Amino acid sequence: MPNLREQLQQLFEGRVCLMGLGNVDYGDDGFGVRLAEEFKSEVRSPKSEGNPKSESRSEEEGSSCSDFGFRISDFRLRSHVIQVIIAGTTPEHFVGRVADESFDHLIFLDAVEFGGAPGSVVLLNSDEMAARYPQVSTHKISLGLLAKWAEANGTSKAWVLGVQPESLKPGGELTPAVRATLELLLELARDISLEVMA
Numbered sequence: 001m002p003n004l005r006e007q008l009q010q011l012f013e014g015r016v017c018l019m020g021l022g023n024v025d026y027g028d029d030g031f032g033v034r035l036a037e038e039f040k041s042e043v044r045s046p047k048s049e050g051n052p053k054s055e056s057r058s059e060e061e062g063s064s065c066s067d068f069g070f071r072i073s074d075f076r077l078r079s080h081v082i083q084v085i086i087a088g089t090t091p092e093h094f095v096g097r098v099a100d101e102s103f104d105h106l107i108f109l110d111a112v113e114f115g116g117a118p119g120s121v122v123l124l125n126s127d128e129m130a131a132r133y134p135q136v137s138t139h140k141i142s143l144g145l146l147a148k149w150a151e152a153n154g155t156s157k158a159w160v161l162g163v164q165p166e167s168l169k170p171g172g173e174l175t176p177a178v179r180a181t182l183e184l185l186l187e188l189a190r191d192i193s194l195e196v197m198a
Helices: 004-011 027-044 092-100 126-132 143-153 176-197
Strands: 015-021 063-067 070-077 080-088 105-111 121-125 157-163
Touching: 004 121, 004 176, 015 027, 015 092, 027 080, 027 105, 027 176, 080 092, 092 143, 105 143, 121 126, 126 143, 126 157, 143 157, 157 176
Parallel strands: 015 080, 015 105, 105 157
Antiparallel strands: 063 070, 070 080, 121 157
């Protein structure tokens, strides 16, 4: 069975959309939004001097806009396109657009309850999401329904990269366990991004 690194390497091929979900006012529920924000910042920062493609997208290569008060950014890693959407608690405002654009992979970033230790990570496909999360969630529409909607175009595959939250109490900070997982995932994503650009 492939490990998380190998799975993410495969998912980062082609045209990819990362969608950060959650409410940053409720502790670990903000994980998906925080990860999307920091991943976007990491990929767009000049980490590899001498390699212009490792920096942010140029005006010709990408775009940035704001819909419903949330941020959408996209950039290129050579022939690979990664779009980051900060959807917060209203992913339904964006999933239709993502489906229309026929990304190869849509990866929801979210805090999800799956019975693991706080900070544990799970990567699920759309069928697994539908089975585990058929109900309405903190972002109104369940992950399973969002995944099926995104895949309705027949070309995109939806996934969730989720973390087990420790606390959903009011407050803007992630718990130490979830913050540590976020940092590990950023490091992993940075390494994969650099490999994609090589």
